[in-house]
Amino acid sequence: MITTRGLGKSYDFYEQPANLLGALRSLLRRELTTVQAVRDLNLDVRRGEIVGLLGPNGAGKTTTVKMLCGLLVPTTGGLSVCGETPARRSYPFLSQISVIFGQKSMLWWDVSTRESFRIHKSMYEIPDDDFSEVVARLGELLDIGGILDVPVRNLSLGQRMRCELALALLHRPSLLFADEPTIGLDVEAKVVVRALFREINRTFGTTIVLTSHDMSDVEALCDRVVIVTDGGAAFDGDIGELRARAGIARTVVFTYRDTPRLPPEILRASVESGAHSVRLRLGDQPVATLVQAATGWGDLADVGIVEPGLDEVMSKVFSESGRRP
Numbered sequence: 617m618i619t620t621r622g623l624g625k626s627y628d629f630y631e632q633p634a635n636l637l638g639a640l641r642s643l644l645r646r647e648l649t650t651v652q653a654v655r656d657l658n659l660d661v662r663r664g665e666i667v668g669l670l671g672p673n674g675a676g677k678t679t680t681v682k683m684l685c686g687l688l689v690p691t692t693g694g695l696s697v698c699g700e701t702p703a704r705r706s707y708p709f710l711s712q713i714s715v716i717f718g719q720k721s722m723l724w725w726d727v728s729t730r731e732s733f734r735i736h737k738s739m740y741e742i743p744d745d746d747f748s749e750v751v752a753r754l755g756e757l758l759d760i761g762g763i764l765d766v767p768v769r770n771l772s773l774g775q776r777m778r779c780e781l782a783l784a785l786l787h788r789p790s791l792l793f794a795d796e797p798t799i800g801l802d803v804e805a806k807v808v809v810r811a812l813f814r815e816i817n818r819t820f821g822t823t824i825v826l827t828s829h830d831m832s833d834v835e836a837l838c839d840r841v842v843i844v845t846d847g848g849a850a851f852d853g854d855i856g857e858l859r860a861r862a863g864i865a866r867t868v869v870f871t872y873r874d875t876p877r878l879p880p881e882i883l884r885a886s887v888e889s890g891a892h893s894v895r896l897r898l899g900d901q902p903v904a905t906l907v908q909a910a911t912g913w914g915d916l917a918d919v920g921i922v923e924p925g926l927d928e929v930m931s932k933v934f935s936e937s938g939r940r941p
């Protein structure tokens with residue numbers, strides 16, 4: 617579905633002078649600055665996958681997405697998306713893809729969502745029957761039936777995001793780019809959006825490329841993650857491999873019916889301890905050995921093994937790549 621080889625993009629721009637003197641000088645001589653936003657990126661996405669494109673701020677994720685959907689022309693390298701060259705923006709290409717930018721509205725601001733849908737319908741030549749069916753289905757799934765006739769400027773952020781999603785899915789794209797699609801949504805709306813992504817992926821086989829700083833989105837959705845740092849791919853694999861790469865040990869939590877009598881060395885090594893519980897890092901020792909020892913510290917009620925949070929994992933991988941999370 618997507619292949620990039622040696623993909624690169626640099627931006628040239630003139631820096632804004634910091635003060636009046638600088639501004640006067642810049643009338644005579646301006647300094648051109650180049651930022652290498654994406655460098656030598658090799659990426660393969662197969663049909664039907666949900667791939668997370670992750671990385672710290674400024675890593676080059678949005679620039680990559682913009683090249684993949686044809687909004688930006690690469691400076692170097694080659695890419696093929698749905699068998700086409702995105703920057704040519706041919707009709708067969710555009711009718712197969714869709715893009716959601718969480719920070720940018722694709723809806724017309726002054727008219728209702730339904731009007732934007734109608735414009736979209738004519739642009740994509742969606743037949744009347746298909747259109748009615750998809751609007752009804754998305755209206756129900758996203759709970760927007762009651763707000764389709766409200767001017768977009770009067771919608772709350774969460775309501776607008778639901779409408780943005782519906783607009784993006786109207787022509788049933790086979791490839792969806794979603795750049796921070798859950799930004800600003802409340803917890804309930806995020807769950808709805810994730811469920812919707814899963815559903816369209818399962819039902820229509822839609823391939824999804826997602827960028828998000830919300831690790832719950834990533835855990836809930838992504839079969840595979842590609843971590844971009846400084847414009848290049850620093851990791852490509854599934855979340856299990858990513859956890860292994862970060863090398864953060866799992867922890868085990870022992871919960872007691874009474875207050876446990878913890879040996880001093882256990883107390884010192886604990887990640888946290890409370891009146892009725894203690895949390896320890898699982899090092900090389902077998903879990904069974906630790907559980908056996910834990911039964912001797914008090915009236916053991918429960919044992920739970922906790923994977924490191926994806927936020928912690930990402931933070932470690934980003935910092936190892938020399939970038940802040």
Ligand SMILES: Nc1ncnc2c1ncn2[C@@H]1O[C@H](COP(=O)(O)OP(=O)(O)OP(=O)(O)O)[C@@H](O)[C@H]1O
Pocket residue numbers: 627628629651652653671672673674675676677678679680
């Ligand atoms: N239009 C532009 N002109 C000049 N530089 C740009 C432009 N757009 C992005 N950049 C620079 O390119 C680099 C990558 O930006 P990009 O927006 O692709 O990162 P990102 O990974 O999406 O970041 P974030 O997570 O903060 O959204 C940054 O250093 C940014 O300042």
